[in-house]
Amino acid sequence: MGIVLFPGDDDTSSPDVFWSYTGFGVFRRWLAQAEWFALDEMHGFGGQRPWNDVSTTLAPLLSHPDDVGPDLSPTQCATILPRLREIDDRPHEGGTDPFLQRHIDDARPLLVVLQFCIERDVGLLFG
Numbered sequence: 001m002g003i004v005l006f007p008g009d010d011d012t013s014s015p016d017v018f019w020s021y022t023g024f025g026v027f028r029r030w031l032a033q034a035e036w037f038a039l040d041e042m043h044g045f046g047g048q049r050p051w052n053d054v055s056t057t058l059a060p061l062l063s064h065p066d067d068v069g070p071d072l073s074p075t076q077c078a079t080i081l082p083r084l085r086e087i088d089d090r091p092h093e094g095g096t097d098p099f100l101q102r103h104i105d106d107a108r109p110l111l112v113v114l115q116f117c118i119e120r121d122v123g124l125l126f127g
Contacts, residue, residue, distance in 0.1 A: 003067050007116050008123040015116050017109040021066060027106050028062050034087045035062075057083045064126060071123030081114045 003024050006016035019027060025039075032039035035056040041047035042054070044063060051063045060076045061084075072080070088107045117124050 004127050005110065005113055006125050006127065007113060007120060008071055008125045009120055014120075015109065015112050017106070017113050019106065023106070024066065031058055031084075031087065032062055067126050069126065071125050072117075073123055074118050074121050077114045077117040077124050081111065081118065084114065085111060 002018055002020045004016050004018045007014045029039045032042075035054070035058060037049075037054050037056075038047075039045050039062065041049045042063070043050055044065070051059055056062070057079045060072050061080050064072065084107060088104060088111065113124065
């Protein structure tokens with residue numbers, strides 16, 4: 001079992017990205033850490049901190065339930081994409097760390113899917 005993020009264009013040949021539920025959670029925790037907060041502190045992830053208490057363009061991705069809830073709109077994808085690209089592009093200390101490399105490798109196909117959603121003006125679905 002796992003989670004797939006994919007464009008809502010009804011085309012099975014469109015790009016998608018897949019994680020195990022655990023892997024997706026670890027990836028989102030890494031992104032939250034890159035934004036200087038702990039995902040476990042946040043409402044919906046075991047904590048009480050409200051999402052409006054953090055300032056990040058990644059919030060729609062980070063706060064979204066794993067495989068239910070509304071699609072992310074093309075506008076939300078366009079908001080998320082530049083920050084995700086910045087995190088992916090910046091030099092990472094411990095660049096030989098296999099866990100860090102895994103997160104970077106996970107970000108790249110998500111960048112492709114987000115760009116696709118923006119270009120085709122379709123939502124990003126979680127399934």
